[in-house]
Amino acid sequence: MKKQFLIALTVSATLLLPGIVQAHGDGDAAKGKAVYEGTCVFCHGAKGKGEIPGTPDFTQADGVLAKGDEVLIRHITDGFESAGSAMPMPAKGGNPDLSDEDIENVLAYLHQAFGS
Numbered sequence: 218m219k220k221q222f223l224i225a226l227t228v229s230a231t232l233l234l235p236g237i238v239q240a241h242g243d244g245d246a247a248k249g250k251a252v253y254e255g256t257c258v259f260c261h262g263a264k265g266k267g268e269i270p271g272t273p274d275f276t277q278a279d280g281v282l283a284k285g286d287e288v289l290i291r292h293i294t295d296g297f298e299s300a301g302s303a304m305p306m307p308a309k310g311g312n313p314d315l316s317d318e319d320i321e322n323v324l325a326y327l328h329q330a331f332g333s
C-alpha cells in the first residue's frame with residue numbers, strides 16, 4: 218500500500234515537473250496571453266490590429282514587432298510615443314503591477330499570436 222503510493226507520487230511528479238520548469242523560462246506565451254487579455258487588449262484588440270486610433274497593427278509584416286525584443290521590452294515597460302503620434306503607449310500599458318517576467322511573457326505572446 219505504502220509502496221504503491223510512493224510509485225504514484227513519483228510518476229505524477231515526473232509528469233508535472235517539466236511543466237513547472239518550463240513556466241520559469243523566458244517569455245511564456247501562454248502566460249503572456251493572460252497579460253495581454255487583462256491589460257493590452259482594450260487598446261490593441263484581440264486580433265492585434267489596434268482598437269483605437271494611434272495603435273499599431275501588430276500583424277503587419279515589417280511592422281513594430283520587427284523592432285528588436287530589447288527595444289520592444291523597453292517601450293512596453295517605459296511607454297513610448299512615436300513622432301506625430303495620435304496617442305502614446307502608456308508605461309506597462311497603464312498597469313504598474315506588471316513584472317519584468319509579465320512583460321517578457323506578453324512579448325512572447327505578441328510574436329506567437331501576431332507574427333514576426
Ligand code: HEC
Nearest residue numbers: 256257260271272281292298299302304305306309310323
Ligand atoms: C491605453 C491604450 C494602450 C494600452 C492599454 C496598451 N497600449 Fe501598446 N500602444 C498604444 C499606442 C497608442 C501605441 C502607439 C504609440 C506610438 O507609436 O506613439 C502602442 C504601441 C505599442 C507597441 C509598439 C511600440 C513600438 O516600439 O513601436 C507595443 C509593442 C505595445 N504597444 C505593446 C503593448 C502591450 C504588451 C500592452 C499591454 C501590457 C499594451 N501595449 C497596452 C496604446 C496602448
